[in-house]
Amino acid sequence: MSSIDSITNLRDTIIKGNRKEAPNLARQLLDDGMDAYSIVTDGCSKAMTRVGELYQEGEYFVPEILMSAKAFEAVMEILKPHLQTGEKRTTGTIIIGVCEGDIHSIGKNIVSTMLQAAGFKIIDLGKDVPVNAFIEAAKENDADIIAISALMTNSMLGMKDVINAAKSNGINAKIIVGGGPVSAEYAKQIGADGFGDDAKEAVDVALKLMEV
Numbered sequence: 001m002s003s004i005d006s007i008t009n010l011r012d013t014i015i016k017g018n019r020k021e022a023p024n025l026a027r028q029l030l031d032d033g034m035d036a037y038s039i040v041t042d043g044c045s046k047a048m049t050r051v052g053e054l055y056q057e058g059e060y061f062v063p064e065i066l067m068s069a070k071a072f073e074a075v076m077e078i079l080k081p082h083l084q085t086g087e088k089r090t091t092g093t094i095i096i097g098v099c100e101g102d103i104h105s106i107g108k109n110i111v112s113t114m115l116q117a118a119g120f121k122i123i124d125l126g127k128d129v130p131v132n133a134f135i136e137a138a139k140e141n142d143a144d145i146i147a148i149s150a151l152m153t154n155s156m157l158g159m160k161d162v163i164n165a166a167k168s169n170g171i172n173a174k175i176i177v178g179g180g181p182v183s184a185e186y187a188k189q190i191g192a193d194g195f196g197d198d199a200k201e202a203v204d205v206a207l208k209l210m211e212v
């Protein structure tokens with residue numbers, strides 16, 4: 001099977017929510033020499049984006065989404081150690097989390113893994129994170145960057161609260177934002193230092209902010 005067929009196969013398996021088979025296919029792709037980063041971007045991310053479309057089209061409901069999410073997570077467990085190998089550069093400390101009231105964590109987890117693979121020290125606060133928790137963690141860890149994810153139009157309003165609280169607490173960390181409804185325009189409007197449309201852009205923007 002060519003690597004294009006294999007990655008398509010992995011995508012389909014995640015979309016179908018087959019959590020037993022998906023990690024085997026990921027392992028096979030690694031054995032065939034595909035790099036873990038490409039498996040995440042071409043396999044996992046695209047599969048979950050398709051799952052999102054199926055949900056919007058009314059084909060999938062919450063149970064199907066959760067099965068795909070489980071298959072996706074099982075694949076990430078296989079890939080994680082391979083994303084973290086290679087030359088390790090300590091580029092800075094990043095606090096990452098999903099806005100309060102929002103439990104969508106798949107995209108945040110991909111971003112978190114990719115930032116870690118790029119050499120950042122990651123403090124992952126998880127999902128449904130109150131404003132204060134971002135601020136406290138940034139203070140305690142002398143963070144360079146706070147990365148905030150949101151998947152809902154109402155929860156993304158909380159990003160501005162984190163930015164305001166960071167300012168009033170004298171926190172110098174740069175703030176980057178992303179997630180489904182978040183745009184570059186919105187990021188600018190709320191005074192964020194950076195925005196990324198996907199995990200690759202998240203890494204690019206974080207590395208760029210560390211240069212300044």
Ligand code: B12
Nearest residue numbers: 052102103104105106107149152153178179196198199202
């Ligand atoms: C999976 C999913 C769920 C799962 C979440 C499982 C989990 N563990 O995360 C479950 C089933 C639990 C769920 C629940 C709900 N969901 Co939902 N869900 C989705 C779905 C289908 C896919 C999201 C996803 O994982 N995408 C794949 C990942 C890879 O993409 P991503 O998150 O966008 O992340 C990428 C980029 O955005 C970027 N990125 C992400 N974060 C960050 C951060 C930074 C700093 C940067 C730089 C970049 C970045 O990089 C990521 C990787 O490339 C979307 C539909 C969609 N098309 O998005 C709806 C969706 C987000 N859900 C929605 C809703 C309404 C809900 C519920 C309220 C449903 C309900 N009635 O109960 C609840 C929410 C409960 C809550 N309080 O949060 C709506 C939101 C509508 C809105 N505009 O507000 C959507 C858009 C569906 C819809 N069209 O109605 N959901």
